[in-house]
Amino acid sequence: MKMLINVPETVVADALRGMAAAHPELTVDVENRVVVRRDAPVAGKVGLVSGGGSGHEPLHAGFVGPGMLSAACPGEVFTSPVPDQMVRAAAAVDSGAGVLFVVKNYTGDVLNFEMAAELAEDEGIQVAQVVVDDDVAVSDSTFTAGRRGTGATLFVEKIAGAAADEGAPLDRVVSVARQVNGSSRSFGVALSSVTTPAKGSPTFDLPAGELELGIGIHGEPGRERRSMMTSGEIADFAVHAVLEDLRPTGPVLALVNGMGATPLLELYGFNAEVQRVLSERGVPVARTLVGNYVTSLEMAGCSVTLCQVDEELLRLWDAPVETPALRWGR
C-alpha cells in the first residue's frame, strides 16, 4: 500500500518533528517522545499525562494544551509507550500537586503505566491512574483483558483536564475522570482493514461488501462480520449496543468518531442517523462532536461514544480548551 512516509522506522519521529513545527505552543521532545504544554508545570495544578501507541491521531498529543492534557507520550504505531517516557512526562508537568495518568485499557498500556507510576513515585511524584474501558464490543470478565479504551478517552481527557485547570486537587480530578469513564460506552465498526507502516499490508482481510462490527482501534478484528449495511442500519446497531449497556437516565454527550479514512460527509450523514436513533429511544443529547478524533490509521469506519452527564460534567465539557485538535471558549 502507498503511504506518505519516508521509511516505516521513522514515521513517529517524523510526525513529531512536524508537530513541533506546527505547534510552537507545545514542547515536543522528538528524541524522548514526550509532548508537553509549553507553560508546564503550572503552579498548583494537577498534571494530566496520557499516552499510547501512535496511529490514533489526534489522540493523544493533539489533546495537549490548556484545558486538557499536560503531556502525552506517543509509542510506536499501535504499541504502548515505554515507562521512561511517562516518567519524563510526569516530571515535566508535576508542580507538586500530583499527576494523573489516563490509561487506555490494553495490557501493554496498563503494564507500562504501572511500571512508570512506581518509578515516578520513587522520584517523589504523587501519581494516580485512571483506566479507560468503554468498548461494549468486548465482554467484560475477569477471564479476559477486559473492555478496551476507545472514544471515551477523549471525554475523560477533556473533562478531567478542565477540572485540573480549575485547580481541583488530585483526588477530585481522579473522581471526575472515573465518573466520566463509568458513564461512557462505545461501539465501533470497520468498513476496511488497516495497514501499519511496519507490515505494509492489511492487518485483516475484509472483503468488499462486508463490514466488521465491534472493532477496536488497532486493526484487531472485531467480533462479528456481516454483509454491508446502510448508515441508518449501522447507527441502529451501534447505538443500540451502547444504550443496552449504558442505560442512560439523563442527557448524554455524543461523539460520532471517524476511524481515519471515512470522510466528514459520511460522518455527518451517520450522525443524522445516530441522532434519529437516540431521539427514537428518548435519549436527550446535550452536546455532539463529529470528526476524526480517536482513529486507527487509514481504517474506514466509525464509532459512537455516549457519555451521560450531569450539570457539573457538562459545565466542565463546555469549559475552554486550547489544543491542536480541540479548541473552544477562549
Added chain:
Amino acid sequence: MLDADFFRRWMAATAAAVDREADQLTELDSAIGDADHGSNLQRGFTAVAAVVEKDAPATPGAVLTLAGRQLISTVGGASGPLYGTLLRRTGKALGEDAEVTQDQLAQAFAAGVAAVGQLGGAQAGDKTMLDALLPAAEALALSFRGAADAARAGAEATVPLLARKGRASYLGERSIGHQDPGATSAALLVEALAGTAQDGGAEA
C-alpha cells in the same frame, strides 16, 4: 558452568533468531493481534544485543538484568514489560556469581517465569507466552534441548486454545485456530538458549 559470556551469546542468538523470524511473528500477530510483535521484539533484542556487548556486565545475573531493563525501555506494548520482567527477574535470581550451574539457571528461570505470570495475570492455557515458558522452565533442570522442545511444543499447542489474556482475547472464539505469537517468540528465546549451550559444549 555458565559465565557472563555464555549469557551474552544467548542474547545475541535470540536477537538473530528474532531477526530471522520477525515477519513470521508479525504474520501470526496480524491473525489475532495487531501485527507488530515481530518488529517490536526485533527493535528490543537488537538493542539488548548491542547494550550487553557494549557494557559487557561481568556476571550472568548482571547480563540478564541489563537485558531486561533494556527491553522495558525499548519495546513498549505488553511484550516489553513481560519479556523485560522475565529476564530481569531471572537475572536477579541468579545473584552475583561469576559463573552459574545449569541447575541455578533452571531455578532462576522458573522464578522469572513466575514473575511474568504475576505481572500479566495469565495462567497456563490462556494462550500466552506462558504456554511455552512454563513447560520450558520445568524441562530446563534436565536439559537445554528438552527445554527448547518443550517450549516449541507448548507454542504449537496454543493453536486450539481460546485466548483469555492480551489483545487476542478481544476475539473470543475467533482466536481459536491460530498459534499465539507470544508463545512462538518465547520458544525462540529458549531455542536460542539451547543453541548457545550446544555451541559452547554446555549441553547436559
